[in-house]
Amino acid sequence: MAEKDRIDLEWKMLDRAVARLRAGVMAVVFGLSAACALFGATVWLLIKGSENIGPHLNLLGNFFPGYKVTWPGAFIGFAYAFVSGAVIAWGIAWIYNFVVHFRLKKRANRKNFLPGGK
Amino acid sequence: MNSQPEKGELCVIIGAGPAGLTAAYELARLGMRSVVLEKDFCVGGISRTINHSGYRCDIGGHRFFTKVHFIRELWEELMGEDFLLRPRLSRIYYKNRFFDYPLRIRNTLKGLGLVESFLMGLSYIRARLRPEREEKTFEQWVSNRFGRRLFRTFFKSYTEKVWGMSCSEISADWARQRIKNLDFIAAARNALVGAKTHGNKLVTSLIEQFHYPRLGSGMMWERLQEKLAEKQIETRLNQEVIKVHHAGGRVTAVTARDGQGREIRIRGEYFISSMPLRDLINAMDPQPPRDVGNAADSLCYRDFITVMLVVDTPAIFPDNWIYVHSPEVKVGRIQNFKNWSSEMVPDPSKTSLGLEYFAQEGDELWNMSDDRLIDLARSEWTRLGFATVGKVIDGTVIRMPKAYPVYDSKHKDSLEVVRNWIGTLKNLYPVGRNGQHRYNNMDHSMASAICAARAVHGAKIDIWDVGVEKAYLEEAEAEGEVEREKMITAKVIRDTFANYDALAMGTALGLMAAIVLFLMSIILILKGGDPIGPTLLLLSNYFPGFRMTLIGIVIGTLQAGGWAFFFGLLLAHSINLVIGIIKNMLLRQIEIVRTMEDGD
Numbered sequence: 001m002a003e004k005d006r007i008d009l010e011w012k013m014l015d016r017a018v019a020r021l022r023a024g025v026m027a028v029v030f031g032l033s034a035a036c037a038l039f040g041a042t043v044w045l046l047i048k049g050s051e052n053i054g055p056h057l058n059l060l061g062n063f064f065p066g067y068k069v070t071w072p073g074a075f076i077g078f079a080y081a082f083v084s085g086a087v088i089a090w091g092i093a094w095i096y097n098f099v100v101h102f103r104l105k106k107r108a109n110r111k112n113f114l115p116g117g118k
Numbered sequence: 119m120n121s122q123p124e125k126g127e128l129c130v131i132i133g134a135g136p137a138g139l140t141a142a143y144e145l146a147r148l149g150m151r152s153v154v155l156e157k158d159f160c161v162g163g164i165s166r167t168i169n170h171s172g173y174r175c176d177i178g179g180h181r182f183f184t185k186v187h188f189i190r191e192l193w194e195e196l197m198g199e200d201f202l203l204r205p206r207l208s209r210i211y212y213k214n215r216f217f218d219y220p221l222r223i224r225n226t227l228k229g230l231g232l233v234e235s236f237l238m239g240l241s242y243i244r245a246r247l248r249p250e251r252e253e254k255t256f257e258q259w260v261s262n263r264f265g266r267r268l269f270r271t272f273f274k275s276y277t278e279k280v281w282g283m284s285c286s287e288i289s290a291d292w293a294r295q296r297i298k299n300l301d302f303i304a305a306a307r308n309a310l311v312g313a314k315t316h317g318n319k320l321v322t323s324l325i326e327q328f329h330y331p332r333l334g335s336g337m338m339w340e341r342l343q344e345k346l347a348e349k350q351i352e353t354r355l356n357q358e359v360i361k362v363h364h365a366g367g368r369v370t371a372v373t374a375r376d377g378q379g380r381e382i383r384i385r386g387e388y389f390i391s392s393m394p395l396r397d398l399i400n401a402m403d404p405q406p407p408r409d410v411g412n413a414a415d416s417l418c419y420r421d422f423i424t425v426m427l428v429v430d431t432p433a434i435f436p437d438n439w440i441y442v443h444s445p446e447v448k449v450g451r452i453q454n455f456k457n458w459s460s461e462m463v464p465d466p467s468k469t470s471l472g473l474e475y476f477a478q479e480g481d482e483l484w485n486m487s488d489d490r491l492i493d494l495a496r497s498e499w500t501r502l503g504f505a506t507v508g509k510v511i512d513g514t515v516i517r518m519p520k521a522y523p524v525y526d527s528k529h530k531d532s533l534e535v536v537r538n539w540i541g542t543l544k545n546l547y548p549v550g551r552n553g554q555h556r557y558n559n560m561d562h563s564m565a566s567a568i569c570a571a572r573a574v575h576g577a578k579i580d581i582w583d584v585g586v587e588k589a590y591l592e593e594a595e596a597e598g599e600v601e602r603e604k605m606i607t608a609k610v611i612r613d614t615f616a617n618y619d620a621l622a623m624g625t626a627l628g629l630m631a632a633i634v635l636f637l638m639s640i641i642l643i644l645k646g647g648d649p650i651g652p653t654l655l656l657l658s659n660y661f662p663g664f665r666m667t668l669i670g671i672v673i674g675t676l677q678a679g680g681w682a683f684f685f686g687l688l689l690a691h692s693i694n695l696v697i698g699i700i701k702n703m704l705l706r707q708i709e710i711v712r713t714m715e716d717g718d
Contacts, residue, residue: 017616021626059653063641088634092626099622 018100023093027086034085035078042074128153129574130372130384132359133392135163136560137550137567139342139353141390143192144571146349153384154351155374157358160336161343163392164521164551165560167336168426170514172464175426175472177518179439179453180335181206181328184561188568193329196341200332202459207436211452212271212443214503219441230271241265256288275445280476281420281524289527332461357382359393361403362546369546373403388574390567392550394419394520395536406539413535416528417555421484422521423475424453425495431508432467447498448483449473469508473499479519488515523555537582547573547581554582615701620690628683632675639671 038060045054046069054069061067064080129145131138134156145152160166168175182201184190194201210217218225227235242265249262256277260269274285281288331337343353354374360381361373371385391398399406399414439453453472455462463470473495477483486494492513499505523529533555540546547570548554550563558566566581573579635657642651643666649655650666657674658664660681664674 017612019613019616019618056653062645062651063638088630091633092630094626095629096619096622096626099625100619103619103622 018104020100021093021096023090023097026093027090030089031082031084031086035082038081039074039078042069042077045069046071046074128386129388129390129571130155130386131390131392132372132398133163133550133553134158134161134339134343134353134355135392135550135563136165136339137392137553137563138163138390139339139346140192140564141392141549141567141571142346142351142353143342144568145574146346146351148571148575150571150575152351152390153386154346154353155357155359155372155384156353156355157393159355161353161355162336162339164422164518165335165339167334168514168516170426171512173426173428173455173468173470173512174334174336174462175424175455175470175514175516176335176453176458177422177424177516178474178521179451179458180330180560182330182335182338182560183328186561186565189561189564192564193338196338196345197329197331200337202330202332203327204330204438204458205327206438207457208439208441209437210272210276210441210443211502214444216435216440217272234267238265238267238271241267253290255286255290256293257285259290259293260285272443276441276443276450279448279450280522282476282478282481330458332459334455334459334462360401362389362391362398362401363403364543364546367542367544369543388545388547390547390549390570390574392548392553392563392567394552395533395548395555398548398553399536399539410535410539413532416532417536418524418526418529419479419520419552420522420524421477421479422518423477423483423491424516424518425473425475425491426514426516427471427473427492427495427499427510428463428512429469429471429508430467430511431469434469434471434504434508442502444502447501448475449495449498449502450476468511471499484517491515520552523552523557525557529555545574549581615697617694617697618690620687620694623690624683624686627686627689628679631682632679635678636671636675639666639674642666643671 041057042054045057057069060077060080064077064084067073067077067080129141129150129152131141131145131152131154134154138154138156139161142152142154158166164177165180166177168177182193184193208219210219212229215229217229230238245262245265250258253259253262257269257274260273264273269285277285277288346353356377357374358376359372359374362369363371363373363383369386369389371383372389373381373383375381393401394417396414396417396419399411405411433456435454436457437454438457439451441451442449451474453474455470455472460466475483475491483491492515495513496510499510536555540548549566549570551558554566556562569577569579570581573581638654639651642654655664655666657678661674661677664670664677
């Protein structure tokens with residue numbers, strides 16, 4: 001391929017490039033972030049201490065069975081938050097990539113049907 | 119097109135510049151005979167080195183760097199220990215100040231001062247917000263991209279010096295053409311990955327250092343001439359080709375005239391020409407059709423004068439050369455030959471400079487006597503404020519006609535007509551900068567010559583399609599690793615500058631938000647209580663109608679999904695905007711460098 005054609009092609013590819021999300025990376029990052037956040041928030045309330053510790057944070061127990069604002073609860077919460085964060089992030093990335101893939105495929109098909117399109 | 123030639127068949131090569139000599143060398147390597155005809159008294163063409171009382175002077179600056187292994191190896195083989203590795207420094211001289219070249223933001227701002235920099239910034243913003251609708255001229259093209267003030271400072275005067283016409287007369291196509299083939303991936307790779315961490319040493323050398331023969335660029339071609347002589351290949355100097363005879367779709371012979379006016383006819387089987395296309399067509403016997411002649415006559419060239427001054431001082435400035443943008447003087451560039459190689463001057467207490475003027479054969483500057491040109495150079499040297507550094511004690515003038523093929527608005531069409539007609543002569547191969555009317559560097563010229571020699575030998579190569587087309591050269595495989603590395607970095611850069619699909623991002627966030635809220639609500643309903651999920655119900659402040667009933671949940675999740683969808687759209691567009699700004703900033707920097715690289 002001639003140098004000029006190569007450069008033209010690279011420009012086209014650069015203009016058309018659509019970013020993908022890395023589901024695995026996002027899952028780990030979001031999972032860890034959520035886990036650390038919940039663990040930190042729980043531990044913070046435990047260290048501060050009071051008669052009725054963390055009434056609002058305790059409500060998470062509705063969704064994370066076994067979670068309470070206690071020391072064992074902090075670790076249980078860590079695990080739940082990690083899984084939830086990871087699943088949500090992975091879901092977002094998967095849906096995003098799926099839609100991108102679908103749209104690009106549709107674009108490519110449309111182009112192939114155009115006269116002279118390739 | 120060509121059958122495998124017999125060993126005794128002679129190839130006549132017109133011109134002993136880098137292209138002509140390289141063609142002869144390659145033919146010899148392939149076992150073919152050739153003879154080289156050069157109209158001048160020395161070899162090297164525009165890359166020759168003139169010796170004036172021991173002071174050596176190049177015609178322009180010739181850095182030796184190439185991506186083509188074969189050519190790099192040839193240079194190294196020819197020069198051996200005499201091939202120096204030199205640091206590169208070149209700056210712009212404007213209003214008695216030096217600016218880094220390529221331009222660097224901090225240095226430029228410092229040099230221009232706060233007020234000018236601010237005004238330049240305003241001018242840039244204005245150009246971006248209200249660009250001129252028409253982009254027919256170089257001036258409009260540059261102003262729209264960089265602002266009128268930056269155009270006036272760094273583009274106008276130098277471009278007008280190089281091409282000898284107003285920027286408002288130069289077609290915007292010329293600027294577009296220079297940017298069109300911009301290898302953004304390669305440039306971005308250099309800018310982002312950086313020279314130090316990048317495995318390809320070549321990239322570093324282009325920017326910071328280059329190879330150079332110990333006694334000037336001409337030393338390379340003198341060596342090549344000697345090598346050819348060892349192989350019994352004759353280089354005949356002072357032989358101007360005045361006629362190219364052709365019949366039956368083949369060139370049959372050329373007529374050359376020597377310094378005494380004697381004419382000699384040389385027959386050959388193949389002809390490789392590096393003479394200017396315009397002259398080649400005009401030398402045709404019989405003459406080609408009128409439209410071809412007219413097309414050839416419309417090909418224009420820019421000519422070049424170097425005034426060498428010897429200054430009685432050991433050092434002046436550290437640069438290899440400086441670009442002189444100051445409009446009050448005619449000089450366009452100043453070479454400091456001693457900084458190319460210390461052996462360019464015989465006496466270390468002296469410095470030799472090449473003050474370069476871009477001219478047109480026959481114009482006032484071109485017709486000036488040598489003495490007047492030396493006086494002009496001396497006075498401009500003083501005017502630029504350098505007179506205090508040392509006294510000018512000697513000087514000489516070198517005129518180089520047709521140094522640059524001009525890319526004017528007509529050249530493309532004219533070249534097409536000429537090319538098509540030359541294509542009817544099956545054994546004629548135009549090569550080199552003027553031979554192909556192409557703004558070639560040395561290595562490109564040599565690559566075209568190598569390809570022509572291989573075509574003569576029977577390879578199927580379209581020599582007009584040769585840049586440094588690796589597929590045609592032996593080192594294609596050796597460069598495979600570099601190519602693979604390039605592909606990988608190209609992918610990384612594509613990923614870096616890839617845009618996010620806003621619709622996909624909106625859909626992903628919207629769907630996920632809706633699913634999460636729906637699941638949370640369902641869990642609370644299943645758990646029961648009175649009231650159910652009072653804390654989660656606080657969301658009804660933002661999602662009217664959200665209740666812990668099936669309909670309420672659907673209403674709430676739809677709203678949550680909708681808001682998250684818009685948030686996703688906004689997020690993707692914001693990221694894309696930032697990526698676009700970074701990409702454009704990088705692009706502008708590259709465009710500035712590309713557009714200012716004329717006359718190299």
